[in-house]
Amino acid sequence: KQEVTQIPAALSVPEGENLVLNCSFTDSAIYNLQWFRQDPGKGLTSLLLIQSSQREQTSGRLNASLDKSSGRSTLYIAASQPGDSATYLCAVGFRTLTFGKGTMLLVSP
């Protein structure tokens, strides 16, 4: 059964810092990997989707990479802002998604 682990569980950084969130998965036969953002008490917002044939995706200050052979993905956030404070979730799957437990990010002004 697929297991998804996210490290660290929580991260606190000052505004302007570049940061990396990590996601690892046990079964490399994945189809897609998706990164989400969740604000407290809210639903999830899709940030980036990497299909299994791709190695990375970029959107604005966000860059996500995928290394299927090592079972890892990273989400890079450039020049972090207080508005980036949220929980970031990684999910992998074919047809249905298995989620990690998330990294809670706090960006201080």
Next chain:
Amino acid sequence: DVKVTQSSRYLVKRTGEKVFLECVQDMDHENMFWYRQDPGLGLRLIYFSYDVKMKEKGDIPEGYSVSREKKERFSLILESASTNQTSMYLCASSATREEETQYFGPGTRLLVL
């Protein structure tokens, strides 16, 4: 923009009550999903559906059932609510089996007393 709406943001129910959670999407998506989210356990899939009147069990279907009579609407039913079903319930939809971008609703926070 894709919009997924859920009938209630907050619900308080009594143990033993039958509870209906409604989810509607407006983008003609084939796939719909119900998750619950609990501290320390993350998101867990309860049920999903790839077509009208079709349903498949997820990881934790016990105590729940679903209904999909129309493509845009997917209902989660708690047959007899119990306190261990107190949770945040999230509905999601996606367009095709191959493209797994899932779009989520705002969630329903259910408290069972």
